[in-house]
Amino acid sequence: MHRALSRISLALAIAASMAAAALSPALADGDPYYSNGINPSGVRTPVPAPIPVAIEEAEWYFRGDFAAGFGGSPSVNVLGTNLVESIFGSSQYSQSFEPSFTGGAGVGYVWSPNWRTDFTVDVHSIMHTEQTGNGAVTFDGTAFPNGRAEDKTKMMSTILMLNAYYDFRTGSPWTPYLGAGLGFAVNQITQSYTESQDYYGVTASQRSTDVAFAAAAMVGVSYDFSSFWAIDVNYRFLHIGGSQVTLDDIDLPLSTVEIGDLNEHQIRAGFRFYVN
Structure with a gap:
């Protein structure tokens, strides 16, 4: 038990x-x-x-760009008195509208993964048109065999533009995009006239500043090196409205040089720096 x-x-x-x-x-x-x-x-x-x-995407960015332009040959018209031809009866023209160069900077904001906008300021290189003539000149009844006249007009533009872009996200550092911009250009145009004979000469100059309409269309691609840096290469079609300047001098008849609209094809390259 x-x-x-x-x-x-x-x-x-x-x-x-x-x-x-x-x-x-x-x-x-x-x-x-x-x-x-x-x-x-x-x-x-x-x-x-x-x-x-949480990973915060950058919202603001700064940009810098440089462009080479071609295809922009605006019309040039002389209104009023053609000073050179009034003396010699004929003249020779030369122009320097292309190639051109543009450099600028801007600041932008990223609204969503696909949409962004920026404000840019670009300075267009100086363009000029020149009209010359030479030959015998009669002044006060006296003939001078070595007369010469030169009418030269220079134009430089500062372009301020608001741009919008649509980015096509690819899941890689490469991002193609389309863009368009609207704004205005501040055109500074200067006309200089020089007339000389054997014993007599006239020099006059006039400067005018106009504000003209400006627009652009872009297609390009960017590459992100990091979350802070990206390079940007694009094609831009740029339109700048024309301007004119009137030479008003007491010793000369009234003369106006008009430079027409500029329509230019540009290849641009630059960088973007992103900040939070």
Whole structure:
């Protein structure tokens, strides 16, 4: 009888040990929550998931660009008195409208992954047209065989423009885009006239500043070197309204030189620097 009770007691002890191990896995090694008695109460507490760190996209950027232009040959008209031809009856023209160069800078804002805008200021290189003539000149009844006259007009534009772009995201550093811009150009135009004979000469100059309409259309691609830097290469069609200057000098008849609209094809390259 005593042996039977001992065997029953042993069996109950073994069963109790097995049940305790099954009901308290938190106390066993390898528990996914706690092990080695770290949580002796046996209550499982899940480990909180890590909080994701938000990645802020840059919203503002600065840009700098340089462009070479071609195809822009505006018309040139002389209104009123043609000073050179009034003396010699004929003249020779020369023009320097292309190639041209434009450089500028701007600041932009990124509205969404596809849309951005920027404001740019560009300075167009000086263009000029020149009219010359030479030959015999009669002044106060006296003939001078070595007469010469030169009428030269120079024009330089500062272009201020608001541009909008649509970026085609490719999931890579390469981003093609389309863009358009509207604004105005501040045209500074200067006319200089020089007339000389053997013993007599006339020099006159006039400067005028006009504000004209400007517009552009762009297609290009950018490459992101990092989250801060990108290069930008594009084609731009640029339109600048024309201007005129009137030479008003007491010794000369009234003369106006008019330079027509400039429509130019440009290849531009530049960079963008992004800031948060």
